[in-house]
Amino acid sequence: MNQIPLEHILFVSTALFFIGVYGFFTRKNMIMMLMSVELILNSVNINFITFNKYLFPDKLNGVFFSIFIIVIAAAEAAVAIAIIINLYRSHNSIDVDDTNEMKY
């Protein structure tokens, strides 16, 4: 069976990462920003899995890392959404630019 070349996978993950970063910087909706963060995390996951498979095929360290990241990402999403809901209740908006008075 032909293996997918390493470069292709890395290309995908890098693209995913920068799409996430771009989204994080440009989206004003906080839900969208949260989704961008998820993209970044998943690009990292892909990297972990790939390097684990290509460099140490008989070990599972990278896999465990990515499982951890998925768990933490789930928790983080829960916290983030809770924050966003609270923000919506007090500001009636989830536009990130409307929250700049929080700097005080």
Next chain:
Amino acid sequence: MLEGKVISLIILLPLISFLILGFFGRRYFKTFSGIVGTTSIFASALLSLITAYQYFFVVGQVNGVYQKIIALKYTWLQFTPNISIDLGIILDPISVMMIVVVTFISLMVHVYSLGYMKGEDRFSVYYSFLSLFTFSMLGLVLACNIFQIYIFWELVGVSSFLLIGFYYDKPSAVAASKKAFIVTRFADLGFLIGILILSFNAETLDFETLIQRLTSPESNFLKGIVASSFLGFSALSWGLVLVFMGGAGKSAMFPLHIWLPDAMEGPTPVSALIHAATMVVAGVYLVARLFPIYALSCPGALHVVAYVGIFSSLFAAIIACTQTDIKRVLAFSTMSQIGFMMFALGVSSYGGENGLGYMASMFHLFTHAMFKALLFLGAGAVIHYVHSNEIKDMGGLRKFMPITHLTFLIACLAIAGIPPFAGFFSKEEILSAAFQSNPVIFYLAIATAGITAFYMFRLYFSIFWNKEAHLHGEHHGEGSGTMLLPLVILGVCSIVAGFVPFGKFVSSDGAELHTEMHLTFSIAPVLIALGGIFLAMSFYKNANEKANNISVALKGIYTYAYNKFYFDEIYLFITKKLIFNLIGRPAAWFDKNIVDGFINLLATLTQEISDTIKGMQSGRVQNYAIYFFFGIIGFVILFIFLLK
């Protein structure tokens, strides 16, 4: 038996009374404050009399020589194994004599003030200050350590400041208290440097060790301090002259005398206690305390003492003839008499018959305290009566104030040196000491004695004789019993104090000093004094124009003397014009522009920078994320490519 703890009560009783009156006096004691203060000082006076009796007649003498007894010593600050600041009590003839004088005069003044200050709003504050002063002065005379004397020296300065400025709503009193404090403080700078020089070289602050190390010829300390020199004089000379500078400031010696006349702004009993009898003789006491060092190791410094003393004495006597404020006349007379004590120390040498000047100086200090306190208290009574300090408002008071008149006359005779009053004996000793060692000083001194008699009787005749009294309104009589009693007691003392065989008790080396009166020697000074008195009598006994004519004839000199030889103006010129303009203003400019400018520059810079960068904290989360992102990229570039 001299128990240290009992003797320390002499000092502590006034302190306790100060604390009680200072904290609670105004609220709880009010008019009883006087009683509280007087009681404590009475106990203190009693204890010091007992101490004096014990010391002089029971335990003080060993083989005919009075010993220095350290009754109490408590190490307060230990700097090095050798140098420590101790607080203690030294008993030797002069300190015992001084505690008797201080507590006695202080008691008299306390009693007198009961009447004089009656009805005063800050009565209890006044008494607490008096107690503070008495405490500090006793601590000063009993000090066993040169630094202890310095501490109490400053404390008497502070209490003097507080009491001169007692009437703080009077601008002249405020100015006078500031002047007194600053001038004496300036002199104390010299004192402190002197202490440092002496103690640095002798490696001790303790009086006994200091004297012993700096007098015995084979001591290495003495050799060291004599060998090191500065501007052509040995460190020892500098140290002693600087210490004397402190003494001269406190004792109002020329040229640091300018504060004393102004200090008369304080209440009159205060002038009697502080600026006549006790504090101003602290300088004399200081020189006497270190006398062995002056006399044995550095006669040059002693000459300075002598010439400053005689000059101040003559200078003040001349000014006193022209003043019209009776308290100022007395102030200059005090300065003149302290000059007598100073030059008596200056012409003396250590030990045996040659120590006559030392004994005479202490004797004069003793008798002067009595009659000068009496003069001031008498003047206080007169001022109380006529409500004025000016001679022209007085005259013919002898019928209205018989007791004051009589005691004032006694004091005037005593200060003029007429036998058998106290001043005669001490002044004769001083004159004969001067005669034996320095004829120039002797002739100047005898002239000063004549002038003294003249101006004292000018004062006496102007107050009690001269024109008829023209009193307006009804009067409250001569004064209450509490004011007259001290006058009478001091009057009696001014008569009998001269008969104390002083040489038996106080001498430079502690051994008995036999003094005999040379009748032939006494004739000249007494005649001169009588001459002064008769001159004053012819001028001032009846209102006439003689004195006026003389002052007109001596126009220039009279004006100079009347204006105290313009010393105040010289000082003002030096301070205001020279020091303020040449040093003060440039220093202020430097401070304002350079020092403050630098600080302001820092502040402005900080503000500018923060103004420019505060936009970065926008509150927009995405901006932060961008900073973070590019920051990370920067670090990546830094660590991966640049710092390989």
